Amino acid sequence: MRVYNYIYTFASTCLVLILVLLPAAYxxxxxxxxxxxxxxxxxxxxxxxxxxxxxxxxxxxxxxxxxxxxxxxxxxxxxxxxxxxxxxxxxxxxxxxxxxxxxxxxxxxxxxxxxxxxxxxxxxxxxxxxxxxxxxxxxxxxxxxxxxxxxxxxxxxxxxxxxxxxxxxxxxxxxxxxxxxxxxxxxxxxxxxxxxxxxxxxxxxxxxxxxxxxxxxxxxxxxxxxxxPTESQEFWWFMRDFGHVVVATITLIIVGLYYGISWLIIGRDPTPSHIRERQTTSLGISPALVRYIYNRSRVDGTFTSISAAILNLAVKDYIKIEDIDGDPQLVVSENRELQKLPVGEAAIMEAVNKYGTFRITKSNGKSLTALRSSFNNAISSEHRNMFYKHNSGAIALGIILTIVGLGATMVFNIMGLFTLITSTIFAIIAGVLLIPIYLLGKWFLSFENDGLRYLLVSIMSVIGVVGAGLIIAGIYLVIEDTNTWSHIPFAIVAVLLVALNIFFFDLMGRPTNMGAELMAQIEGLKLHLENYHEQRMNLAGTPRMSPKYFEKQLPYAVALDIEKPWSETFDKWLESAEAKTAGVSSYRPRWDRDRWYHNRRDNDKRFKGFSNHMSKSISSAMPVQRSSSSGSSSGSxxxxxxxxxxxxx
Known part of the structure; x- marks a missing residue:
């Protein structure tokens, strides 16, 4: 009975506590x-x-x-x-x-x-x-x-x-x-x-x-x-509302004038020889240097340049290329004639001469990384500013003016740093979206530099810039969830500023007189390799096709990314009556010991893409870089x- 009393007392106490505390809790x-x-x-x-x-x-x-x-x-x-x-x-x-x-x-x-x-x-x-x-x-x-x-x-x-x-x-x-x-x-x-x-x-x-x-x-x-409010007060209220747009617009005008004047003074390209009248068949410089100049004095981010240099060494009989379990191996040629090599090719030969062979495989990744670094440094250090001036200082000053101008909008930007940063980020995104429009315009103008094409591309660019600005501004407003429509013109001006810097980043650089002349010759060589058949029919003095001439020009075709059409031209020649009359019914490069490059059994495609194959081999052999851990009635x-x-x- 006493136990039941205890249970009854305990339950009653809990019930009282619940009734007292529950209303307060809720x-x-x-x-x-x-x-x-x-x-x-x-x-x-x-x-x-x-x-x-x-x-x-x-x-x-x-x-x-x-x-x-x-x-x-x-x-x-x-x-x-x-x-x-x-x-x-x-x-x-x-x-x-x-x-x-x-x-x-x-x-x-x-x-x-x-x-x-x-x-x-x-x-x-x-x-x-x-x-x-x-x-x-x-x-x-x-x-x-x-x-x-x-x-x-x-x-x-x-x-x-x-x-x-x-x-x-x-x-x-x-x-x-x-x-x-x-x-x-x-x-x-x-x-x-x-x-x-x-x-x-x-x-x-x-x-x-x-x-x-x-x-x-x-x-x-x-x-x-x-x-x-007085007129003075109205003016400062206007600046409070749109001062950031006014300052950004003034910045756009200043930066535009700065870039325009700078381009006229230091960025305007010299006039090269007319390319179409100068079909070039010989340059007198290495394929690696051709690619360096072709890329406007920038070191190749791919492995095409070093592939062209390796191929040129093989063609000149400095090295042989062997196939070791699917990986290319560079072997010193016994019959090579010693002569001074271009700096990039000399860096490759130094690595091959060190051991007599150089295998492009993962196990040799560190040596391959060192070779690529010495190859790129050798080319860029010797020829920097010789053929092309990037005018980086002028571009840097334009970027600084842009940053200072955008920073000055803070004086009238009551939303503070957050609005400025987010608007600028979206402007950069819009600027990146404009790059394809710009590249398309350059490609369009590359055919004929007549006024009509310039006008059409200019109109297209303006439409693209304003359209991208409106799109990015709309996205910005949605993400910001704000009714501050004055941010739209600011976003458009910011987009134009970013686009202006991107445009002049590409335009401000200029070739030197020597570089402009070489660029014309390189374009002439490219036209020659791409249109060999037409030239043989229409231009006197065009060299006759032969295995030797094909090999001589092949490294340059690799450097200019036209290896495939040049190889196809040679394929067609091998099948022609002219080749048979010359006694050439089959072909195997003397520098390709194990048919790593040549595939005679594939009649449709006799030659593998050397650049593609070699670049893939080098890329797969390179060590992987890992990051470290770490009112009124109308109102309502x-x-x-x-x-x-x-x-x-």
Whole structure:
């Protein structure tokens, strides 16, 4: 019996505790009273004191509350106006309370409280006093304050909301209106009255405001109650709204003029000989150097250059190429005639001579990496600025001017560094998207440099730039989730700045006089190798095809990425009556010991792509680089100035 008494007592105690604690545990956090006192100054500035009483239960409200305030005011004609917002004081329960701010989209967010301090559960009253400008609207009928008292984006229900508006000195309020509900609704769950002396008006809701609902008020005054902004003030307000666009546009003009003048002075290409009248069959420089010049004095990022150099050494009988289990091996030729080699080929021969053989395989990856490095350094160090000047200093100064100009937009960019960085990132993305348009234009112009083609490409480029700017601006606005449409022209100007730098990065470099002449000769050789049959038929003095002539030009064809058409030309010759008359019915390179390159059994494609095969072999043998670990009647709820919302943190 005693045991049952214990059980009964324990169960009763638990039930009492549940009945007592359960309501408290599930008590709602809410705003019990929200009151705003709005004082209008003669110059139109507003001093607003918001008194917000809340019930904290330790769920959303732990350290305190936060308040979001929009920094943009949508005027009656739908345009955006950027406003100032200055905090005067913040209190909790009558005492000064610490706070900090941050930017969230187009709002400033005020976090009231401290990171490491939790407030007590129960009622708390917050007072936020701030000043803001440019909130008044001016009509022929009178001056008007259109003000969203509470904002429509609070996390909590607002049991009661009220506001009092005080006219400037010697001013009176002549009319009032109010709206409740969600954004865009025109519900009338409120009351309003003007004081007997007309100096103030009072507004109060008659129904609680659920999440997403707010109170918006309108206070009308006779014309002249508030001073209209002066022309000087209007100018600086315009700069506040669009100063970042103005500065960015000025930057675009300055950078464009700088690049244009710099190009005329140091970037304009010398006039080369007419390529089509100079079908070149011999250059007198190595295939690796041909590719270096062809790439505008840039070291080849692929393995084509070193493949062309290896092939040229083989053709000159300095090395033989063997097949060792599918991997190419370079072997010193016994019959080679010693002579001074071009620097790139000399670097390869040094590596082969060291051991007598050099196998291109993974087990020899470190030596291959060292060989490629010495090969590239040898070519670039000896010929730097000899054939082509990149004018990197001029490009760097243009980029610096661009960065400084974009940085100067910060003076008028109230959203701060985040907006600038995100806009610039999207501008860079748009600029990258424009590269194919630019390359297509260059390809289009490469056929005939006549005025019509230039005009068409220019129009296409402008359409492409503006179109890409609009697309990127739209994406930016969607991601930013903001109504700040002034960012669209800024994004377009930023895109144009990025495109300008990309364009002149390619255009500013110029060949030297020697480089321009060699470029013309290289283009002539390329035309010769690509159009050999036509030249044999139409141009006197064109060399006759033979295995020796084919081998002589093959490394150059590899260097110019036309190995396939040159090999196909030789294939056709081998099958021709001319080859049979010369006694050439089959062909095997003397430098290809194990048919690594030649495949006589494949009649349709007698020759494998040497460059492709050798480049793949070198690439697969290279060590893998691993990264280290490590108002008025047309108004509605949510309109006008003010607004925002808030919650707990």
């Amino acid at each position: 008590a709602n956090e809410q705003i019990t009273d929200y009151h705003a006192r709005i004082e209008i100054a003669k110059n139109g500035d507003l001093t607003v004191t918001e008194t917000i009483s809340v019930i904290a239960e330790g769920r959303n409200i732990n350290r305190g509350i936060f308040r979001d305030f929009p920094l943009y005011f949508i005027s009656s004609n739908g345009t955006e106006k950027r406003v100032d917002f200055d905090i005067i004081s913040i209190k909790r329960n009558g005492n000064k309370e610490p706070y900090h701010t941050s930017y969230v989209n187009s709002d400033i967010r005020i976090y009231i409280g401290e990171e490491d301090y939790y407030i007590d559960r129960g009622p708390h009253t917050y007072e936020i006093k701030y000043q803001t400008d440019r909130q008044m609207q001016f009509f022929n009928e009178g001056d008007e304050l259109y003000w969203n008292v509470t904002g429509n984006f609070w996390q909590f229900q607002i049991n009661k909301a009220s506001a009092e508006v005080h006219a400037p000195d010697n001013g009176k309020i002549s009319g009032v209106a109010f709206f409740t509900g969600r954004v865009g609704q025109q519900l009338q769950f409120a009351n309003a009255k003007i004081s007997d002396d007309g100096r103030s008006a009072f507004f109060e809701t008659t129904k609680a405001l659920s999440q997403g609902e707010g109170l918006t008020i309108v206070a009308q005054m006779p014309v002249g109650t508030v001073n209209k 709820s949510g309109g006008g100035g003010g607004g925002g919302g808030g919650g707990g943190w």
